[in-house]
Each structure stands twice: as C-alpha cells, then as structure tokens.
Amino acid sequence: MDTHRKDLYPDVTASGGLGPAMKAAAELRGCDIGLPPWATDVISIETARGYVSVHPATDERRFRMRVLIPGFTWETSGFSWEIGSTGDLGLLVEAVAAWRQGMPLDELAARFEFLELDEFSGALDRGEPTSSQWSDLLSSASHRRQWNLLGRLHADEVLRNMFPTITHGAVRLRVDLLDGTSRQVLVHEVDGERYEVMRVGMPGAAWVEVPTGDLITCLRAALNEQ
Known part of the structure; x- marks a missing residue:
C-alpha cells in the first residue's frame, strides 16, 4: 500500500490489509461477512445474491461496495453495479452482512443511507440482467x-x-x-x-x-x- 493510501487508511494498514481490517470490524460488531480467511486486499465475497466486492478509493477515504450478478457470462460486463460508498468501515461491514443475510432491498436502503439502490432495483425490475444474459448466450460462439x-x-x-x-x-x-x-x-x-x-x-x-x-x-x- 502506497504512502497516500496509508494516510487514507491507517486502520487498514495497521491490520495488514483490507481483508483483516474488515474481519476485525465485523467481529467487533458481531457481523458475519463470510470473508475467506486468506483474503487480504482484493475483497470479493460470494453470496446467494451476487458477488459483493469492496474497493478502497485512492483520492479520498471511501470504501466502494459493488455487486456482480452471479452466473453472468464472461462476455457480459454491463451488469456490475457500484451500489454505494462510505468512509466508515464498520458501517460498510454491517451493510455487507445484511446483504448476505438477505435483507430486502428497501430495508437495506432505509437502514444504510450510503447505499444507492434505485438504479440497481430498477434494472432488476425491468429484467435487464436476464434479457442481457439471454442475448449474450444466444450470440456467443x-x-x-x-x-x-x-x-x-x-x-x-x-x-x-x-x-x-x-x-x-x-x-x-x-x-x-x-x-x-x-x-x-x-x-x-x-x-x-x-x-x-x-x-x-x-x-x-x-x-x-x-x-x-x-x-x-x-x-x-x-x-x-x-
């Protein structure tokens, strides 16, 4: 982790990486985020509702939370969403845990104000990921x-x-x-x-x-x- 990142994420650096820092924050709050024990900096958590990934910003302290629909073809790149970001690591792990537990999207949005789920929910309601997947499979050699x-x-x-x-x-x-x-x-x-x-x-x-x-x-x- 470079000097700039150390200034932005001293807690992450002290923990030895984003993975250990998230696990420590989750344990402190009694959350289960399902993080593999070997995870260090590249965080991707498989859940029944997609792959949740966390990416630290480089220009400010922000943990960006993204979701990738499970099962998408490798050709598909348009249905991975950033659904929110926060500088509070504790709040982030609580949101990840709630997502894993299957909390309804409207309840997630109400409890975690940093989440921006309107576009994500709208795409699901319109069936865009499903129709795109059909199109990709039917055209993939x-x-x-x-x-x-x-x-x-x-x-x-x-x-x-x-x-x-x-x-x-x-x-x-x-x-x-x-x-x-x-x-x-x-x-x-x-x-x-x-x-x-x-x-x-x-x-x-x-x-x-x-x-x-x-x-x-x-x-x-x-x-x-x-």
Missing part, C-alpha cells in the same frame, strides 16, 4: 452447441424470464437471478429429439429423459413449484 436449445427455451414466454447459464454443457434456468439457491433446472440436449432434465436441489435429483413434446411443460411445472 463458445455456446454454439446450446444455441438450438437456448432458442427453444427463449421462445417460451415464461421460460425467457428465467435466468439462464451454461453448466457443463447443460442449460441452467433459475427463477431468481439474485438467489443461487432458488428453484432451478438443468436441461441437456442429448440430440435434436431427446432431452434430459434435472431438478436441482430436489432430494435424489437425477437426470430424467423428457419427450420433446413435453419439454416446455415439464420445465414450466418444475420452475413454478412452490
């Missing part, structure tokens, strides 16, 4: 083998609202793009006429062959189960 299946799924008015990713050659559809544990299915195209489906997270989950004519109905039912 690296996923050419899945184009036929992706096109068929996207053509359905219900399934196109699910968040898609590619996992080991299969298409994964998830109900909530911010929740990696929400209802989801894997779909594998065996050939042009045969498909296999797995309901992820279900007891005894296994691949089940589904006739072509029943594929869309099967997926809709699996993703809409309560």
